[in-house]
Amino acid sequence: MSEFIRTFVAVKASDDVAHALVDLQSKLKKQLGGVQIRWSSRAQLHITLVFLGNVAVGRVGDLVGALGRACEGIGCMEFRAAGVGAFPSKDRPRVIWAGVEGDVAALCELQKRVASATHGFGDPTEDREFHPHLTLGRLSRRSAGEELAAARVLRSITPTTIGEWRAESVFLVRSELNPDGPIYTDIAEFPLLRAE
Numbered sequence: 724m725s726e727f728i729r730t731f732v733a734v735k736a737s738d739d740v741a742h743a744l745v746d747l748q749s750k751l752k753k754q755l756g757g758v759q760i761r762w763s764s765r766a767q768l769h770i771t772l773v774f775l776g777n778v779a780v781g782r783v784g785d786l787v788g789a790l791g792r793a794c795e796g797i798g799c800m801e802f803r804a805a806g807v808g809a810f811p812s813k814d815r816p817r818v819i820w821a822g823v824e825g826d827v828a829a830l831c832e833l834q835k836r837v838a839s840a841t842h843g844f845g846d847p848t849e850d851r852e853f854h855p856h857l858t859l860g861r862l863s864r865r866s867a868g869e870e871l872a873a874a875r876v877l878r879s880i881t882p883t884t885i886g887e888w889r890a891e892s893v894f895l896v897r898s899e900l901n902p903d904g905p906i907y908t909d910i911a912e913f914p915l916l917r918a919e
Contacts, residue, residue: 727777729898730845730910732790732837733769734830736857737888740804741768744821747807747885748859751819754876759863760819766907770823770855772834772893775845786844787911790895793840794913797833800826800890804857806882809873816873817865820856821885830855830890837893891915 736744748762778786802825809816823830834853862869895911 726781727779728783728910729776729900730778730786731774731896731898732772732841733894733896734772734800734890735769735892735894736804737886740886740888741765743886744768744804744857744859747821751807751859751876755873758869758873760860760873761863761904762860763858764904767905768857769894769896770830770857772837772853773841775841778845782844783910786841787895789840789844790837790893790911791913793836794833794893794915796916797836797893798829798916800829800833800915801887802826802830802890803887804885807859807877807880808856809877810854813877814874815870816862816877817870818861819859819873819877821859822882823855823857825887827855833893891917 745765745768752760752762775786802823804821805824806822808820808822810818810820831853834855838853862873892915893913894909895913897908897910899906899908
């Protein structure tokens, strides 16, 4: 057994929203024609709060405890998947995503708590500003022609609500790299408070 596991912390999309996102991917595939994109699988449709990378197996118990404390007192959140965007921008798309609206301020507060609680457990990571999103796919090649073709399609999309859901848990997830895409396994679930 490896001494490290690759992990991240996430809020998952509901089954209904994931289904709607998969439908959106199908429409985008048709519109994007020959642009080579690695599309996210159903299991990959989540909001990443913190990517930890490699965590020592012996520290997973402490990590679970830290995450449990970080999630204490946080209530369930209502979200909408809405609109389509790209990183670093729609004009130079490398990652295509669906936006997240709703209780975003509460989600950002949760993300800060999780980032603080998990600091030092995984690999050092970039200190990028948190931008909640659901990754739909990544351009496989970074050619100017493919970026331009994808940018044209993305600029033509009218923002609409894709689906709504209530986030009731935070998950610590193991990610095992595989040639057909990563395999995700839940390590721990942290339920959020339900309104009385």
